[in-house]
Amino acid sequence: MADVAPGRPEVLFIGGRSGVGKSAAAEALHDLLVGADVHHAVIEGDVLDLAHPAPHVAHPEVRLAERNLALLWSAYRDLGHHRLVFTNTVSVLEQDRLAAAVGDDPVVTAVLLRAGDDVAAERLGRRSGGVVPSAQLAHSTRTARRLDTATPDAVTRVDTDGRTPEQVARHLASLTGWLPA
16 A cells, blocks of 8 residues: 555554553554555654653753654654654653644544553563562552543553554554554
8 A cells, every 4th residue: 555645644642651562562563554555653752861860850841852753753754754653651641742743733643551560560571581670560550550540531541451462553553544444
């Protein structure tokens, strides 16, 4: 399927706690879209301001993640892309600022991925090669609670427990309508 870029970009914001499967789902969605020849870009938002000290804490007024997103997306737009898959833990809480960084009044689909504490802990353990520090687990649990309560009702919730990344990706693809029928 050849892709013709319309004027407005389309963005899928994928948020959720550590260990929920954001990156795995985005990679699986990327594979589905590649298989259907759907032009798109994937940006892992958690690395847009990954530094020490954390810029979003030390210099929140700088909004480094949004600035970096605008720069990266501009390069993709210059190449003709108009679909963006963006993963970031709290993207569903900051979707207005992130959409503004994308520019051109994007069509936004926002999804909060959810996983139970045991599932998230098991996934984090696999990712780290074994034992997950208790502080990291506690942070993931606190973040999950915050996201569950603070995320707007208009954001679609998708449970990932018992689902493969490919199954989650198919669900995400159905929400965006990016795959041909």
